[in-house]
Amino acid sequence: MTQRTPATIVNIGYRSTNYWVVSAGASRLLVDIGWPGTLGIMKANLKKVGIPLNEIRYALATHYHIDHAGLAEELKREGVPLLVPNVQVAAIPLMKTWTKPGDHYVDITENGNIVISFEQSRQILSQIGIEGEILHTPGHTDHCVSLLLDDGSVFTGDLPPEVYAFDNPIALATWKMLRERGATRVYPAHGPIRALDETPEEQNP
Numbered sequence: 001m002t003q004r005t006p007a008t009i010v011n012i013g014y015r016s017t018n019y020w021v022v023s024a025g026a027s028r029l030l031v032d033i034g035w036p037g038t039l040g041i042m043k044a045n046l047k048k049v050g051i052p053l054n055e056i057r058y059a060l061a062t063h064y065h066i067d068h069a070g071l072a073e074e075l076k077r078e079g080v081p082l083l084v085p086n087v088q089v090a091a092i093p094l095m096k097t098w099t100k101p102g103d104h105y106v107d108i109t110e111n112g113n114i115v116i117s118f119e120q121s122r123q124i125l126s127q128i129g130i131e132g133e134i135l136h137t138p139g140h141t142d143h144c145v146s147l148l149l150d151d152g153s154v155f156t157g158d159l160p161p162e163v164y165a166f167d168n169p170i171a172l173a174t175w176k177m178l179r180e181r182g183a184t185r186v187y188p189a190h191g192p193i194r195a196l197d198e199t200p201e202e203q204n205p
């Protein structure tokens with residue numbers, strides 16, 4: 001094992017959506033990947049926080065809805081490989097059905113996609129210095145995933161907050177699993193960071 005730097009987390013989000021850069025030193029993972037047609041905004045926001053694009057080792061979408069994965073192809077062209085847990089593969093081609101020509105969405109190809117199993121995720125993250133794993137966390141869509149760091153930080157995308165998910169047994173089961181796995185601090189795709197047991201204000205992602 002090489003020496004480990006604690007992960008730092010920066011939000012470079014815009015348009016009511018959080019995009020998280022998780023960093024181990026200068027080795028970084030982007031969690032959720034921008035609205036279509038907003039590469040300029042994403043680059044400007046990275047610049048503002050002093051993060052060079054070429055330090056982002058992978059991009060990961062919590063799920064393939066346009067506010068979460070809209071720039072995936074363009075970022076690949078900029079040299080950022082797309083990490084795709086295998087439950088997400090079938091959802092990727094459906095992205096284009098939710099976009100209009102005016103969105104300037106660039107369809108996601110298979111080029112540069114690194115398809116992995118959940119079991120492989122810990123090792124792949126470890127190779128870039130990040131201690132944690134990617135978990136299947138259905139409840140918003142069936143193909144939703146979360147990044148859970150070993151320090152308890154969890155990036156849950158659009159998973160509905162537990163207190164509002166009383167009619168969503170799949171989401172409730174996901175929250176139970178995350179709690180059992182040691183999640184303590186929630187980094188959602190919309191709204192502020194919160195403790196796992198804190199009641200958030202209702203969001204309309």
Ligand SMILES: [Zn+2]
Binds near residue numbers: 063
């Ligand atoms: Zn969504």
